[in-house]
Amino acid sequence: MLQPYLTIAAKSTAIYLFIITAIRIFGKKELSQLSVIDFVFILLISNSVQNAMVGDNTTLQGGFAAACGLFISNYVLKLILRTSPFFSKIVQGEKILLIHDGIILREGLRKSMFSIDELKSAIREHGVDKIEDVDLAILEVDGNISVLSNNYSHRTVKARKKPQLSHNP
DSSP, X not given: OOHHHHHHHHHHHHHHHHHHHHHHHHOGGGGSSOOHHHHXXXXXXXXXXXXXXXXXXXXXXXXXXXXXXXXXHHHHXXXXXXXXXXXXXXXXXXXXXXXXXXXXXXXXXXXXXXXXHHHHHHHHHTTOOOGGGOSEEEEOTTSOEEEEOHHHHHHHHHHTOOOOOOOOO
C-alpha cells in the first residue's frame, strides 16, 4: 500500500535533481531576473514533468507523496550545499566578474550568457549611468549582479548629507 507513494516520492526527487542539473548546465540566469519567456518556460517544464512524477495517481495522497519527496530533496540538497564547498561549487557555480575598472570582460559575459544590453540595464538598476563608471560588476552565485562604483558612492554620500542645523539663539 505504501510502495506506490514511495515510488512517487522517488520519481519526484529524480525530476527535481534533473531540473536543477539542467538549469545549471544551461545557465544560472534563469534563476533570477526572469523574463516573460523564462517564466513561461518554467511553467511549461513543471507541467511537462508532472505526469513523470505522479503518473496516473491524481489522489491527494499522491500529491502529498510528490510534495514530500520534493521537500525532503530540497532540504537534503541545501544541507549538503551548506556543508560542502566543493559540492556547492559544482551545483551553484562561482561568481563571475563582468566589469573591472570600467572595462567589460567579454569572457565573463560569455560564461554568464548576458548580453551587453542586459548588463547595461543591471548597472542602471544600481544607479550607475555608464559602464566606465563601474569599478566592479559581479554575477553572484544566486544570479544577482553586484555593482560597485566610486562615482555612485560619492553621489550617494552627497545625496544623504545631513542638513545643517541653524545656530540661531
